Every structure is written in structure tokens, then in C-alpha cells.
Amino acid sequence: MIFSFEIPLLILLLLTAAGAIIVKDLISAVLILGSYSFVLALVWAWLGAVDVAFVEAVVGAGLATVFFLLTLFNASPKDTEIRRQPVPFIAFLGLPMLGLLLLFAAEDLPEFSDPKSPASVHVSPEYLEQSYQKTDTENVVTSVLMDYRGFDTLIETAVIFTAGIACALLLRRDSK
Amino acid sequence: MKIFFLIVLITITLLIVVYLYRVMRGPTVFDRVLGLNGISTKAIILLVVIGTVYGRVDMFVDISTGYALINLVGSLAIAKYLEERRELANDAD
Structure with missing residues (x-):
């Protein structure tokens, strides 16, 4: 485009x-x-x-x-x-310099949709080619989420469940 | 035909800027809520137009429907908040 x-x-x-x-x-x-x-x-x-x-x-x-x-x-x-607190002088000086540093570092990132970028050559081809034989799941995203990274997903679910319980406890109406 | 859709994209983005002015400057909260609603309707249409440009309308229509539903929930929450705050202010008087 x-x-x-x-x-x-x-x-x-x-x-x-x-x-x-x-x-x-x-x-x-x-x-x-x-x-x-x-x-x-x-x-x-x-x-x-x-x-x-x-x-x-x-x-x-x-x-x-x-x-x-x-x-x-x-x-x-x-x-x-x-x-509002008055902005300290060091923030005026330091944050633009930090931004410039980050922009400078962003020069080294791979181009958008570059097939030779590290993210596309590391494990992605293996997932795309062999995920059906290894996991018998038709959707590649599902096989990565539920099979290759199953523990990650499990603990993420635990975190979200805990957060939901915490919200429900904090937002109870009759907790006075 | 692609040029036409790109021009539509640009025009709707300019419309979002107009709404954004009302959200930023709006003297009362109600102006801001209305501006946010306007922005979300324009965002729904923009999503469908982006889907048309990419030739994957079926997928993008799903997202814009989710957008619309969630936007309704957000508006309801804001309305509830304003209502309860007014009741609180009346109790304090």
C-alpha cells in the first residue's frame, strides 16, 4: 500500500x-x-x-x-x-532527549512486513509448516496459543480470573 | 474505485477532527459525550471502508459490530455515572 x-x-x-x-x-x-x-x-x-x-x-x-x-x-x-504540579526542569530536558534516543534506536528495527526480520525467521516457519502434523489443530493461531504456549495461556487465564475476582470484590455495592 | 475509497477515508478522518474539537474544548461533559459518540460512529464507518480497501469486508464488519455494541455499553456507563453524581449532589444540598 x-x-x-x-x-x-x-x-x-x-x-x-x-x-x-x-x-x-x-x-x-x-x-x-x-x-x-x-x-x-x-x-x-x-x-x-x-x-x-x-x-x-x-x-x-x-x-x-x-x-x-x-x-x-x-x-x-x-x-x-x-x-497540577509545576514540571521540573530535568523533565523538560531529559524526556525530549529520551525520545530522540528512542527514535534513533527505532532506525535499527526491521522494515514493516520484512520477510527476513528476526520475528519471521525464528520459529514462525516451523509453526506454519508443521503445526497441523504436530497438534492436529486446523487453526494455526489456536495451535500456538493452546499447544505450543499452553502454560503461558493457562497462567494468563489465572491472572485474568484473579483480576475479575478483585474487581467484583472492590465494586460490591453493599460493602459498607 | 480505490481512489474513491481513499478519498472517503480522508474525508471521514477530517470529520473526526471536527468531533475531536468538541471533545477537547466542549464546555460541558455532555458535549464531550456527544462528541465521543460521533467519533465512534465515524470509527465504525472507517473500519468498514478500510475493510473494503483491503477486500476483506466480512472480517471488518464483525469488528465494527463489536465496536458498536461496546460503544453502547460505554455510553450507558457514562449516563449512569452522570445520573448518580447528580443524585449525590442533590443529597448534599
């Missing part, structure tokens, strides 16, 4: 991120973060990572907004305003 539509999307992303920092009260910041997640999901969709876009839309724009709002509701009204 010659036309790089991601550039206007990335400009929108920067605008929304800056707006979420600049804005005065927290509920507006939460809403602006919701629009940030929408734009980020569009970026993922444009780059072809459809599943990541779906997760970003559901978790970032939907669930995160709801959780932020629940937190704001349980906080007292004086906590929902932002009292």
Missing part, C-alpha cells in the same frame, strides 16, 4: 494523547482517552492487525472507560479535579 493513511491517524493519536494530559477534570480526560483508543484501534486495523484492533476497541475504548468511571464514582468529588 503506497498511500500511507496511518500518518493522519497518528497525528490524531498525538492530538488526543496531548488533550488527555492538558484537560482540566478527570471525567473529560477519561472521555478523551476513549477517543484515543478508537483512533489507536483504527491504526491497528489499517496496519492489518485486525485482532489487536478488536481487543483495543473492546478493552481500551469500552471496558477501560467503564472501569475509570466506576473508580471516579467511588472517589470523592475533590479527588476528581487535577491539581
